[in-house]
Amino acid sequence: MSRIEARLAELGITLPEAPAPAANYVPYVRSGQHLFVSGQxxxxxxxxxxxxxxxGMDVVEGALAARFCGLALIAQAKAALGDLDRVKRVVKLVGFVNSTAEFTDQPKVVNGCSDLMVEVFGDAGRHARSAVSAASLPLGVAVEIEAIFEVE
Structure with missing residues (x-):
């Protein structure tokens, strides 16, 4: 068992199946030492x-939604690489939060994903990040997050 797989087991985390694309795009692209994962x-x-x-949705619920985005991002990385130990670093997350114009806690929502990356990858999970508001997201979801990983 790889180091990251062991860490997931220790945390009691089971990754979902890597979701299939819902439109005309691919779930990830590898370019050199970087893996770009489409928004999950x-x-x-x-x-x-x-x-x-x-x-009608609070920050705690939003952070949980962001955590599920993070699980899908990790599942896509596993599908792309076969072995999560090949992830050298989480480079950047870009989080979109379906929110009202008055809502200003997008960073607290996206922390649900950021915290997961650090739980799973340790210091290599610390990343640059954007957390922005969106008037709406596909299928009415609360959160969508994309990622860039440095890989071997």
């Missing part, structure tokens, strides 16, 4: 996590 939407064990932050 908030999809939990019970299905899509839909809602708008600031209008």
């Amino acid at each position: 939407i908030s999809n939990g064990p019970e299905g899509l996590i839909v809602g708008k932050l600031g209008a």
Whole structure:
């Protein structure tokens, strides 16, 4: 068992299947030492996590939705690389939060994904990041996050 697989087991985390693309794009592209993972939407064990932050959905629910995005990002990295130990670093996350114009806690929502990356990859999980508001997201989901990984 790889080091990262062992860490996931220690944390009690089971990765979902890497989601198939929903339109005319690929789930990831490797270019040199970087793996670019397309935006992953908030999809939990019970299905899509839909809602708008600031209008019936709170920061705790949004952070959980972002965590599920992070699990999908890691699942895509595993599908691309075969072995998560090949991830040298989480370079950058870009998080989109379906939120009202008045909602300003997008960073706290995207922390759900950021915290997961550090839990799983340790210091190599610390990354640059953007957390922005969106008036709406595909299928009405609460959060979508894309990632760039440095890989071997």
